[in-house]
Amino acid sequence: NAGVTQTPKFRILKIGQSMTLQCTQDMNHNYMYWYRQDPGMGLKLIYYSVGAGITDKGEVPNGYNVSRSTTEDFPLRLELAAPSQTSVYFCASSYGGRRSSSYEQYFGPGTRLTVT
Amino acid sequence: AQSVAQPEDQVNVAEGNPLTVKCTYSVSGNPYLFWYVQYPNRGLQFLLKYITGDNLVKGSYGFEAEFNKSQTSFHLKKPSALVSDSALYFCAVSRGNSGGYQKVTFGTGTKLQVIP
Numbered sequence: 001n002a003g004v005t006q007t008p009k010f011r012i013l014k015i016g017q018s019m020t021l022q023c024t025q026d027m028n029h030n031y032m033y034w035y036r037q038d039p040g041m042g043l044k045l046i047y048y049s050v051g052a053g054i055t056d057k058g059e060v061p062n063g064y065n066v067s068r069s070t071t072e073d074f075p076l077r078l079e080l081a082a083p084s085q086t087s088v089y090f091c092a093s094s095y096g097g098r099r100s101s102s103y104e105q106y107f108g109p110g111t112r113l114t115v116t
Numbered sequence: 117a118q119s120v121a122q123p124e125d126q127v128n129v130a131e132g133n134p135l136t137v138k139c140t141y142s143v144s145g146n147p148y149l150f151w152y153v154q155y156p157n158r159g160l161q162f163l164l165k166y167i168t169g170d171n172l173v174k175g176s177y178g179f180e181a182e183f184n185k186s187q188t189s190f191h192l193k194k195p196s197a198l199v200s201d202s203a204l205y206f207c208a209v210s211r212g213n214s215g216g217y218q219k220v221t222f223g224t225g226t227k228l229q230v231i232p
Contacts, residue, residue, distance in 0.1 A: 004159070031217070040125075042206065042224040043160075050217050090159055101210035101218035102148050102167045107159030 002026050004108035006091050012114045013081040021076040021111050023091030031096035032074040033105065034058075034066065036087040043090070049074055050096055081115045088112050118143040120209050120223035128229045129197045137192040137226045139207030146212035149190040151181055154204040154225070163205075166190060167212075177201070197230045204228075 007022045025032065034046040045058030049068040063085055065077040074093075078085060092105040119142045129135045141147055148167055152160040164175025166183045174180045181192045192205060207223040 040224060043222040045219075048217065056217075092159075096217070098215050099167075099213060100216060101213050101220065102165070104150060104162040104165055105160075105220070106162070107152075109159050110157075 004091055004093055004106050006089075006108035006111050008111060009109070010112050012116065013078075015081060015083065015115060017081050018077070018079050019081070019113075021078070021089055021091075021113075023074045023076065023108060024072050025074075025091075025093040025106070026072065027093060027106065028071060029093035029095055029106070030071065031094045031100065031103075032068065033092045033094075034064070034074070034076045035090045035092065036060065037090060037110075038087050046076065046089075078113075083115050086113060086115045118209055118211065118219065118221050120207050120221050122205075122207055122223035122226045124226050125224075126227040126229060128231060130231050131199055132196050135194050135197045135201070135228065135230070137205050137207075137228060139190045139192065139223060140188050141190060141207070141209040142188060143209050143211050143221075147190075148210045148212050148218075149181075149183060150208040150210075150220075151175065151179070151190075151192050152206045152208065152222075154206065156203075160206060163192070197228075199230045199232050202228055202230045 004025045030051045033048045035043040047066040049055045089111045091108040094105045095103040150165045151163040171183045210218045210220045
């Protein structure tokens with residue numbers, strides 16, 4: 001099992017450019033998440049999905065979009081990149097079902113994004 | 117609203133000494149509590165969790181944590197620290213449930229430095 005994989009590992013964007021961060025998991029988890037991590041701020045949830053075709057906003061969704069067409073893939077789209085989106089982005093997945101919040105999350109290695 | 121507090125930004129401990137990383141939480145109803153570890157330039161890795169049952173939970177790499185309901189705490193402990201334990205540690209809480217998505221709130225992290 002590869003677990004959760006993310007591409008790219010690093011990216012530099014100019015203000016106003018767009019990009020898609022890719023995330024794939026091979027554990028057949030139905031829950032998937034996107035977080036951003038800023039120094040000293042912990043993790044902030046951007047979007048989450050409880051299954052293919054179902055997505056919802058987290059704490060900080062502005063400037064981002066997601067889709068979930070398959071169980072395995074959960075790409076994050078940045079439109080019109082801004083310096084405030086400079087961060088490290090993590091994708092995660094977990095089992096979901098009865099007592100879904102009792103299950104731990106599995107994280108990808110992250111994408112370090114700089115917007116200049 | 118649920119929350120997690122990790123009161124220490126950094127904890128320094130000598131190799132071989134016991135370590136404690138503190139976590140307190142606030143959530144309505146029964147809590148599900150988690151500890152994750154993050155090594156440099158890596159994603160978070162699950163260490164252990166409390167769902168129900170015995171208040172002392174044992175996890176990976178010799179770590180354990182004690183759930184204290186009256187003090188709303190879930191401190192991470194290890195009897196003898198290793199230099200390789202040096203990393204960033206996150207506590208997380210969600211509300212116990214019987215189904216459906218429940219928000220997970222992460223603390224801001226505590227950097228553990230084990231001194232040789």
